[in-house]
Amino acid sequence: MRIFSHTCSNTEIVCALGCGDQLVGVDADSDYPPEIVSRLPQPGRDLDLDTRAVLALKPDLVLSSLTVPGHERIVDEFTALGLRTITCDPQSLEDVFDDIATIAEALDVRERGAQLIAQMRAQMPAVTVAKQRPRILVEWWPKPVIAPARRSWVNDMIELAGGRNPCGDIDAKSFSLPDDAQPYIADAVVMSWCGVQVDKYRPEIVRRREQWQHWPALRDERIYPITEAWLGRPGPRLVEGYAALRRIIQSVEAGAARG
Template sequence: MPPEMRVVSHTCSNTEIVCALGAQDRLVAVDADSDFPPDVVGRLPQLGRDLQFDVEAALALKPDLVLSSLTVPGHDRIVDAFTASGVPLVVCNPQSLDEVFDDIRRIAAALELGAAGERLIATMQQQMPLRTPAPDAPRVLVEWWPKPVIGAARRSWVHDLIERAGGRNALAGCDAPTQTLAAEAAPGTPVDVLAMSWCGVKVDKYRADVVLRREGWQDVAAVRRGRVVPISEEFLGRPGPRLVEGYRQLRAAIEGV
């Protein structure tokens, strides 16, 4: 990788990928949600949250590469602005775990660190051993938001993580990245474990009582038996290296049933 390469990261998952590849010294700016690794992001300009990212300020830093994303509605406006500028750009929009690995490869290639990318992927795969779900494996709902309830459906890397950890995705019947459920009525599918992974909320602010007291959910197995667990969104919602920790916590929750 050329030592003078200057990289701007628009999303926290891309920031974490760059650092896991050992290229953190190439970062010249990140988004305001990038909080890991703290010793790296703490010294960098933070150019606003993902939907308010200051594209002009980023371009003023004369980056050789911008890493962006389409994982959140509204990101396309930021991506379009970077595309119009002509700056070299890598845009990630993974749905499956395999696509997360592919994005790591693309970022590594752009940084001229292809071998490091393959090592990172191999390490992640080794640390997330495949546990084939049994026919009666616990059904897991990963909840991105509590009201309305928004959960991870089949077209998501979380679906793959649940199955890899030996569980079954409670929302596997929905062929989309997410499914929205009413908080006032029980879901139309059984749920044995509910993992709170609320987007944009620190894990110490997750409140199991919000789930446990839902009137329409009192007959849901996860609620009835108190199987409601917090798993920080930084470990499940960021398609990058720390999905390994999300896998570990999912596996612990599944094995605890």
């Protein structure tokens, strides 16, 4: 089967299923695994994808997603061009697993999909919490501060790892925090800024927020980077994001125990 993948998460799912050799092209943001994607045509990124160039690659299947605002237009173009398309739109972690199963079935590797899901579940166990859960605020963007809310796989991951998302009671995919963010106070802040390389994250932007100065996260210097590749891509490497969140939560808990 000839596959074109539009979005990093779908590319990583295909490769984790052992089907990377069937890819005939990917979007320009797909950078993992490098040994596979570096040799493939990349006809544009996100909303600037050249869909006619995708058509020229003669894919049997296009994998797209609605996780990036505006992708609907690209998906509509795929349809107009007559390209068979599977479009993922995960919100919860269970949705991510369902998408993996759907892609595995389309690629006729259903058993590999089940194995991948089982491996991911095993690597993201639900932690039993005896005391109060540390409040972990993940930032998708620093200005305005945009954070995942209840309908987000990251919210589920924080809960599994033993923490609590301060925005977890908000019934939305994401939430833009007001200037007075007191109701969303956090014990740790995680920078996972969309579209920014992790070495470009700037914790001083978080530190200088005037109304956050009394937060435990700033008082105790608990501002952490986790690459968006591990939190923002609903695919196999979420297990890396879970592990990073778990380490942060353990650090907060250890600090609380020391008093």
